[in-house]
Amino acid sequence: MTIGEYIRAKRKEVGLSADELAAKIGKNRATIYRYENNSIEKLPSDVLIPLANALSITPGDLIKRNSSVSTQSLQELTPSEQQHIKKYRKLSPAGKKEVDHYLDFRLSAEAPRVEKDAETSSS
Structure with a gap:
């Protein structure tokens, strides 16, 4: 598909x-x-x-x-991001699902602010 x-x-x-x-x-x-x-x-x-x-x-x-x-952007990870990935990989499937949901929640909460910042900087 x-x-x-x-x-x-x-x-x-x-x-x-x-x-x-x-x-x-x-x-x-x-x-x-x-x-x-x-x-x-x-x-x-x-x-x-x-x-x-x-x-x-x-x-x-x-x-x-x-x-x-x-x-390419996925390959250029900071040391902090690499540590997060290592920790994430140690989680159970249920733990990973909770982290994924929380990240989606945070991203959706911050998306309007990020879009507004982008609009402001391009003006």
């Missing part, structure tokens, strides 16, 4: 029209159709969190299906 097929299936699963999904993530319907038809080179990173939240999935669910997402 391509990323576009996955997005379309999840959108229908949660009962959203393309217009409703577009409104939830601040894009237009044509953009949603481009995502669903794989008419873009890659899913923009600034859309991952809002799109995942609107589809009731984690950003990781989209990332692992989006083969165009660069892994």
Whole structure:
């Protein structure tokens, strides 16, 4: 299943029209159709969190299906990030799930602030 097929299936699963999904993530319907038809080179990173939240999935669910997402940034980990990964790998599946949910919660809480900061810095 391509990323576009996955997005379309999840959108229908949660009962959203393309217009409703577009409104939830601040894009237009044509953009949603481009995502669903794989008419873009890659899913923009600034859309991952809002799109995942609107589809009731984690950003990781989209990332692992989006083969165009660069892994370069994943390879350039700080020592602190490397320690977090080592600790994460020691967790039970239930513990990992709790951490994943907390990260999704924090990311969704901070996404509006990050977007606002980006808008302010580009003005």
